Each structure stands twice: as structure tokens, then as C-alpha cells.
Amino acid sequence: MKKILILFANPKNTSNLRLDEEVREIKNTLQLSPNREKFHIITESAVRIDDLTRFLSHYQPTIVHFSGHGSGTDGLVLEDNSGHMQLVSTQALAKLFDLFQLQIECVLLNACYSKEQATAIHQHIDCVVGMNQAIGDRAAIKFSIGFYTALGAEKNYEDCFHMGCTSIDLQGIPESLTPEIKIRRRRYQTALPLNSVESGRDNGICNNDKAWQNRSVSIGGNATGSAIITGDSSTANIDFQQVSLPEPASVNIEVELNALRQILAELESSDRRKIDNAIADAGEEIDKPHPDKNEVGKALERAFHYAKKAEGFASAIAKLQPCLARITAWLGTN
Incomplete structure (x- = not known):
């Protein structure tokens, strides 16, 4: 009812x-x-x-x-x-x-x-x-x-x-x-991975002990290059080596946004719905005949505001890097 x-x-x-x-x-x-x-x-x-x-x-x-x-x-x-x-x-x-x-x-x-x-x-x-x-x-x-x-x-x-x-x-x-x-039509529904913390058992880690999960991320340099991740079990320091961005016209933004959506969907987050909403908003704007890149940029900024607090965000950086480089190229100053 x-x-x-x-x-x-x-x-x-x-x-x-x-x-x-x-x-x-x-x-x-x-x-x-x-x-x-x-x-x-x-x-x-x-x-x-x-x-x-x-x-x-x-x-x-x-x-x-x-x-x-x-x-x-x-x-x-x-x-x-x-x-x-x-x-x-x-x-x-x-x-x-x-x-x-x-x-x-x-x-x-x-x-x-x-x-x-x-x-x-x-x-x-x-x-x-x-x-x-x-x-x-x-x-x-x-x-x-x-x-x-x-x-x-x-x-x-x-x-x-x-x-x-x-x-x-x-x-x-x-x-x-x-x-x-x-x-928001939610054409791309994502679900939280089942038993996503179960993998800790394989390494003899007690699931009630959250100390091993990534909680602190420090990013330095230019976030458009390749990532080098260092740190211990609870923190990660990420440095980036600057690379050249592709030509904006060469970027298929629909493909890159879908790839970004899939990577972020793997994160375990209490803000899952907020991340999905923001990505869906970006997709809705991109589908327009003349998308407003500023609106797309603001939606993605909102998505990462929540995603960066998720468990496992640091380990996803390497997968995110090439996708973000191409999206950054397409957005330009936006």
C-alpha cells in the first residue's frame, strides 16, 4: 500500500x-x-x-x-x-x-x-x-x-x-x-555485494575487527596520472605521476561513466544510494542533446564526496585512475 x-x-x-x-x-x-x-x-x-x-x-x-x-x-x-x-x-x-x-x-x-x-x-x-x-x-x-x-x-x-x-x-x-x-529512472541499478567482508576469513582476520579496513586516504600531486599506493593495513598514501590527458573529442563519456559506475558499485558504503543518485544524475545530463558539463562535474563531485569515505576506496584507486583521466579530459575546466 x-x-x-x-x-x-x-x-x-x-x-x-x-x-x-x-x-x-x-x-x-x-x-x-x-x-x-x-x-x-x-x-x-x-x-x-x-x-x-x-x-x-x-x-x-x-x-x-x-x-x-x-x-x-x-x-x-x-x-x-x-x-x-x-x-x-x-x-x-x-x-x-x-x-x-x-x-x-x-x-x-x-x-x-x-x-x-x-x-x-x-x-x-x-x-x-x-x-x-x-x-x-x-x-x-x-x-x-x-x-x-x-x-x-x-x-x-x-x-x-x-x-x-x-x-x-x-x-x-x-x-x-x-x-x-x-x-531519476535508475536504468543502472546496483546492489551491495553480499558478504563483502567475508574475504577477511581467508586471511584469518576476524570480521568483528574493523581495524584492517582502509579508513584514511591521502592523495597528493595530480590525480590524472598513474597511482602508486603505499601504507599499512589501516592507512594508504597515494601519489600520482602526471600524464598527458587524451583529446576530449576522443572520449566516449557514456562508456567511461558506465565504467566508473561499475567500479564504485564494488565499494561497501552506507551511502550507496547517494552515490548511485549522483552517478544517475550525471548520466541523465549526459543523455541530453547538449549536456551541461558543469552539471556533470558537480554530480560526479557529489558521488566522490560519498565514495571516498567507503571501505576499500584506496584499493580502487588503481582501477579508477584511467577512467578518471578520460573523464577529466572530457570535462575540461568543469
């Missing part, structure tokens, strides 16, 4: 929205679905900042739907204890959803100018919908009706999004391009 948590806020000192009507339409839409027993709707109104963590922890939803006001770069509008407007920042929202990324599949921000929050949350949640400009009540309600009609028919989230946009268009409302979806 998918739990749908609908949160809405309309503080006293903000313009009045038809939020009750939107909630009613969502409930009616799913109630009419032949698959209605597969969904459980929970609604919470007058949401305050402290409520967010409480509700996400208590209800453990699959889908989080927020309706209310957005404020662009300033964040989303919630309520304070007296019912007046209080903003929650984009960065804080991203950190919050990071904590629930294993349970939440989709976040829908049905609020004006919420595109920036959707982008930030998408670092951790595979599917996020936001609005790239102001959206009127009618359009917001019709989008919800279309989205949950498709969900009730057990369509995937991307199809639900398109049904929502189409529902706006069918009503002749000129706002069908206002919703935007950020989705």
Missing part, C-alpha cells in the same frame, strides 16, 4: 488558496479508482516547520504532496505557532528529505515558484515535481486530479506527471508547462 501524505499550509497573512478543494478532489479521484485499496491518504493542515520531521517520521509516506505558497529562492511557506507565515529554506528541505530517501518515492510541490526546492530535493528523492512559476488554483487542482487519476490506474510517476499536465491543457488553462518533473 502506498501512503500519500498531503501537507498544506495557508497562513493568515497570505492570499487565500483553494486547498480544501484540492484535497477533496484528490480523495475523490482515488476513491473512484478500482485500485483504491492500494492507497492510504493522510492529510495534515496548517503545517509548521516542526511538523515536517514529525509527520514524515510518524506516517512514513511513499508520496509527499505539499500544497500552498512558494517563495522561489527563499523557500516554501509554512506556518508559525500563531498561524502566520514562516519560511523553510531550500537547503533545510533537502537535508530533511535526505533522511527519508529510503522510504519516499515521490515528492509533489504544488506551490508557486517551487522549482528550486524540487531540484534540491531531487538530490535525494528519485521523483520530484515543482512549479517553474506562479500557478493558479484551477491549474493546481486540475494537475492533482490528472496526476492521481493516473496513479490510481497504477501508472508510473512520469506518466502521472504527464497526465497532470494534460489535464490542465484539456481545460484550456494556459499553464500546462508550469509543472516540471525531476526524475
Whole structure:
């Protein structure tokens, strides 16, 4: 059963929205679905900042739907204890959803100018919908009706999004391009290696003793050359000998990214999902007709931020080096 948590806020000192009507339409839409027993709707109104963590922890939803006001770069509008407007920042929202990324599949921000929050949350949640400009009540309600009609028919989230946009268009409302979806299709799923620490038994090492695992890595010089690894059982010092990079045009970036993905998939890490998300984001950008190399670079930087903390990262350096050299060439200054 998918739990749908609908949160809405309309503080006293903000313009009045038809939020009750939107909630009613969502409930009616799913109630009419032949698959209605597969969904459980929970609604919470007058949401305050402290409520967010409480509700996400208590209800453990699959889908989080927020309706209310957005404020662009300033964040989303919630309520304070007296019912007046209080903003929650984009960065804080991203950190919050990071904590629930294993349970939440989709976040829908049905609020004006919420595109920036959707982008930030998408670092951790595979599917996020936001609005790239102001959206009127009618359009917001019709989008919800279309989205949950498709969900009730057990369509995937991307199809639900398109049904929502189409529902706006069918009503002749000129706002069908206002919703935007950020989705990670996970074409390359990776799994944690089973019993990855079992190899220690072959060397008479007790699996309860973690002292032998690589924890400290020191990298010096230029990371585009060949690696020389030295050190003892708990630390590794890695020096690099500088080499020439290939011509950017000679690099097949799709092949190199896939190779990078496979190498990082061998690492045992509690941040596995974060690494996979970042690599998937890089792949999604590369698939575009004109990829933004800066976006690819930032996604890979995020992947290595988590990967370098993984057990066995030092021993993977030698395999990573040639792949990283070619990716570095393709990225250039990015």
C-alpha cells in the first residue's frame, strides 16, 4: 500500500488558496479508482516547520504532496505557532528529505515558484515535481486530479506527471508547462555485494575487527596520472605521476561513466544510494542533446564526496585512475 501524505499550509497573512478543494478532489479521484485499496491518504493542515520531521517520521509516506505558497529562492511557506507565515529554506528541505530517501518515492510541490526546492530535493528523492512559476488554483487542482487519476490506474510517476499536465491543457488553462518533473529512472541499478567482508576469513582476520579496513586516504600531486599506493593495513598514501590527458573529442563519456559506475558499485558504503543518485544524475545530463558539463562535474563531485569515505576506496584507486583521466579530459575546466 502506498501512503500519500498531503501537507498544506495557508497562513493568515497570505492570499487565500483553494486547498480544501484540492484535497477533496484528490480523495475523490482515488476513491473512484478500482485500485483504491492500494492507497492510504493522510492529510495534515496548517503545517509548521516542526511538523515536517514529525509527520514524515510518524506516517512514513511513499508520496509527499505539499500544497500552498512558494517563495522561489527563499523557500516554501509554512506556518508559525500563531498561524502566520514562516519560511523553510531550500537547503533545510533537502537535508530533511535526505533522511527519508529510503522510504519516499515521490515528492509533489504544488506551490508557486517551487522549482528550486524540487531540484534540491531531487538530490535525494528519485521523483520530484515543482512549479517553474506562479500557478493558479484551477491549474493546481486540475494537475492533482490528472496526476492521481493516473496513479490510481497504477501508472508510473512520469506518466502521472504527464497526465497532470494534460489535464490542465484539456481545460484550456494556459499553464500546462508550469509543472516540471525531476526524475531519476535508475536504468543502472546496483546492489551491495553480499558478504563483502567475508574475504577477511581467508586471511584469518576476524570480521568483528574493523581495524584492517582502509579508513584514511591521502592523495597528493595530480590525480590524472598513474597511482602508486603505499601504507599499512589501516592507512594508504597515494601519489600520482602526471600524464598527458587524451583529446576530449576522443572520449566516449557514456562508456567511461558506465565504467566508473561499475567500479564504485564494488565499494561497501552506507551511502550507496547517494552515490548511485549522483552517478544517475550525471548520466541523465549526459543523455541530453547538449549536456551541461558543469552539471556533470558537480554530480560526479557529489558521488566522490560519498565514495571516498567507503571501505576499500584506496584499493580502487588503481582501477579508477584511467577512467578518471578520460573523464577529466572530457570535462575540461568543469
